[in-house]
Amino acid sequence: MKTALVTGASRGIGRAVALRLARDGFRVAVNYSASEAAAKEVVRLIEESGGSAFAVRADLGVLEEAHALAERIRREAGVLDVLVNNAGIGASSPIEQETPEAYDRLFAVNVRGLFFLTRRLLPLIPDGGRIVNITSGVARIAFPEGIAYSMTKGAVQVFTLALAKQLGPRQITVNNVAPGIIDTDVNAGWLRGNPEGEAYAASRHALARVGQVDEIAGVVAFAASPEASFITGTTLDATGGGNL
Template sequence: MTKLALITGGSRGLGRDSALKLAEKGIDIIFTYHSNEQAAQEVVSAIQSTGRKAFALQCDVRNISSLDTFKQTLSTLLDKQFEGHKVDYLLNNAGTGLHAEIEQTSEEQLDEMLNIHVKGPFFFTQKILPLIADGGHIINISSGLARFSFPGSAAYAMAKGAVEVMTRYMAKEFANRKIRVNTLAPGAIATDFRGGAIRDSEQAQSMVASVTALNRVGEAQDIGKAVTAMFSEGFDWITGQRIEASGGMIL
């Protein structure tokens, strides 16, 4: 039977590339988008061109009170389009960045990082857990910044550090249903994340390459390939782990 993946934040960046790479491997895709419906529909079309099913659902994972409604929408979609088949793979990817040193970080900015990167995936996963298949696999996206430190990344990195702890607890608590949960921590990636800070700066790319063993900045497809590998049968015996995909940044 065809597998089904659910991706949060799938209309752009790492989520988009992960969706496309999974579709190329024969996996049907449901993904969420925040507000750009046109971009979401372009991804749907791209996935459908591979012969796989694809559906985009609007969701703001920060809005915890809306998740019951999202769960019902997802459940209805599964019944109508997938004959009640449950989600095999969940990629908790939705997120935004922040560059502000500790002295300049406001309470509102820290709350935003914790809401979208910690509370969001925590309660999103909690709500849809009954719709995830036994033996399924969850990946929570963290960051290399939870291991190494760059000034201006404290609030974002703190939230991602919490994601890594959350992953271990999910792995322990969901194991009774044989659901595996792992963390994928990308390094510096040339996408539109944080306003394209890496993608649009030759200086930033040169700096990243200089401290990376494989001597280049990461691309979205690097993470899409890693997600596909982690959702493969080769990861059946791996849970509660942190996998860093950074090309060997700051070893």
């Protein structure tokens, strides 16, 4: 059985990706930072459906924990066929309001942790493996409301491009999946039960609606599949036509 690691998999897009990859036959490592109960619930759902999964805690903003996560994958699986770098934090502000502490935390989790976790895991990824990085539509549009967050996603896009070139001879593909505004717990405070918020979100998308986590999971599953073997170094835009 092939193994996939999904970071930030206890809720939202990561949870949906973990469940989808399990349905596709992967043994899934469900990484989480804070909610052990939520991660174990994902594992339970996978196992009840006949799949295989295990939960592993690591705050990717702490390098020692990112390294420990890589070591756990080495011990548990030995080989990692698919890495989905989904973990991230989205809280951000306009430039006038951003604090050095919040800025540093954004880059620690969204960029530094992703970078060094991937580096530690590279020896475990076989020829023909897959790396999928979750970025955002804000990497291609102006989003001054969350400028530092947008910068982190731009950094990941550059990382993807360079790593795809490096790993291409081994037939390892490296791609981004860029969601638009998705109905997740992170957005719940301003989106769910708020007709004005939902109308605003829908207005940003050409499809005139809010995206669902399963729709993003489907794109990730494609990027992780054999069908995507000739796609690398690019972004699969899953924004519903955001800001066209």
